[in-house]
Amino acid sequence: MKRTAAHSDARDGVACGLLWISPWLVGFAVFVAVPIVLSGALSFCEFDGIRRPVFIGLEHWRGLFADPLVWKVLRNTAVYAALALPVGTVLGVAMALLLNQPIPGQTLWRSVVFAPSLLPLVAVGIIWTWMFNARFGLINSALALVGISGPTWLNDASWAMPSVVILGLWSIGHTVVVYLAGLQDVPRELYEASHLDGAGPWSRLWHVTLPMISPAMFFNIVVGLIFVWQIFAAPYVMFPGGGPQRNAYFYTMYVYDQAFAYRRFGYACALSWVQLLIILALTAVAFRSSRHWVHYRGA
């Protein structure tokens, strides 16, 4: 009798829970799940947004392997990911370590580091267009102070990618906040014990701090991985058309152009699915590798 009542209560709880989250569930189904399924179906169709979709089988899927621009944007995005993610991680951890020190105005410095990540990406793109201005930009002006003649950042094929990477570092504030939270969680007794064992600052960083904040690093790396593979707004503003030699033309920019500039929605859907599969695969690799370097307390 008691078991039946407990069962009924549990069922009621589930029903009640589902009822309460139903607005989100409906929204997710209508605006996310259904479009994902439809985009899969449209990737096998010719569709210009107006006329009825025409089934064309695997033509788009075959076509994207023969499309030189797909390889170009894949390469650009992979290079960007390979540069931005490690540099962002190292810089983020370093900033968090600095901001974790008991220095005067600690809260102010933390706010200063976090504030840029609140700016809309389009605004960031416009601001950095001027920062990179070859003649009047702050960066070249600063370089000139130390006798360096800065490059024409936005007009030089070899400087287009570094420009985007530097711009990406502008908004590392949110990763720094996560690292800071992780650093607050490192038990003091571990530092004390390592100190007694004769560990120096570098040794403490390597053997205590980094392992203890590795879950935070893992979180930031997975989120960052997804983010860098979807980079869009800022380079779209700074490098219309992809910049010199299209060295700042990224995957999502190409998907957007195919869908909304050229109205090849079917092809854009196929491209989006490839992007999804790449991100899923890289995320899976990150999860798999985490067994070897992420340390959870009590695990």
Added chain:
Amino acid sequence: MFRRGIGHILRVLAVMALGVPAVGLILFGPRAPSSVPADRTVVVYWEKWTDFEGRAMRDLVAHYNETQGRRAGIYVDYVTTTGIDLKTLIATSGGDPPDLAGLWHRNVVSFAASDASQALDERAARSGITQDMLIPVFDEACRYHGRLYAVPITPAAIALYYNKDILAEFAEPLQRAGLDPETAPRTLAELDAFADIVQRRGRDGKLEMMAYLPASPDTIGWFWNSWPIWFGGRLFDPGEGRFRVDTPPFIDAYSWVQAYTARFGRKDVLNFEGSLSNYSSPRNPFMTGELAMMRQGPWFANTIRQFAPDIRYGVAPFPTIDGRERAFCEQDVLVIPRGARHADEAWAFIEWLYTAEPIRVQSRYGGTGLGYDYCEVRTQAGVERRPMPPLRPIEWICWMHCKNTPLREPSPAFLETHPNPAIEVHDRLARGPEARFVPPLPNWTELNAEFGAAYRDIWMTDVPARQRLEALQKRLDVLTEQAKRRQARYGEEYP
């Protein structure tokens, strides 16, 4: 079902906290403007214009609503819309398009080819808006496969604007080189000769002023895709059936563009270009004297009046390879999207624009946005201020936007009182035998993007123009074949 208690009460309160404002919003929330009369058919008109151009069109629409619209039971609801081509397309795709959309000329063919806009031939014929009413180049740009899919609203032909004061500064060396500082160059060789002389560098050797700059599409290099026209070519040969960029006019044109950076030093030129402010700014390089010449449409007179009214400038056809007058044209157009609910009423508004008797519209927002209750007429005695003349609605809006007229027979008052003192030059260019638009191709946006990438390479690197254009041609041919297949799937021909 639920246990009674504090939790239940909290849940009920939460529902009320969310539900009561929601119900309130539904009952008392925002409503459509009450100025829309209930007894009239509302024509939803999406237009891209903002600032003084948008205000002028709003004034014209208000005039229509007060006069002809009232008589015909039509109310045009002007809605400013950014990214208008994409939004119109999506709304059309969703079955809820505006009744009237103000698009760019480059949209005409792509919309028509995908059945996103309605053919207007029959309506135009019934209203007496015939082909010979319009200047041919503006009419042609509204057609696809011979059918009319749009009507011009504010057209323009591009010309050369030159700063007479700057040229006067260099009068002596110009004269020594056999050039007249008071007259604009007629050929590209003359333009090059001007460019060699009219330039200034700072103490550090960096460029501070140039005569002219072809420039990149991303800065002030507008109309970058039209260079072959000035080299005597066409952008598209209908007989060819595809976009060709590996022909002599293209190779000559873009080799000339590339030679520009080589002559002045690539890094110097790119640095100089990167330092220039954008077009719509008081720091426009023509206003600041950083560029002595710019290629612009008639609207440039407005910008000059707004930001640097004291500049002494002249307007001339842009120089060509052989001195013959040629022109690149642009225009904004009106289309009726497929599925528009009030297509007849939308057309009635277009018909009024083109066929109504001349009108006087109360507008404080003419020309530069400084306020025009008058116009300036140039007489032998000087500039005379007169009340705005009555103009046909289509010419009134072109006048207010400082653009060309699309009409083959313009009102004398249009040219006489136009806010651009050199409108005759633009008008003559549009009527010339070699006035051209961008190619009428359904996939022009994609081809143009590829062309743009090649142009940037030619402008910013030392890859020879011929080599880059030949590589581009291969890519364009692939894209053209794809477009042909796409059209064939719907039983349509390319282009």
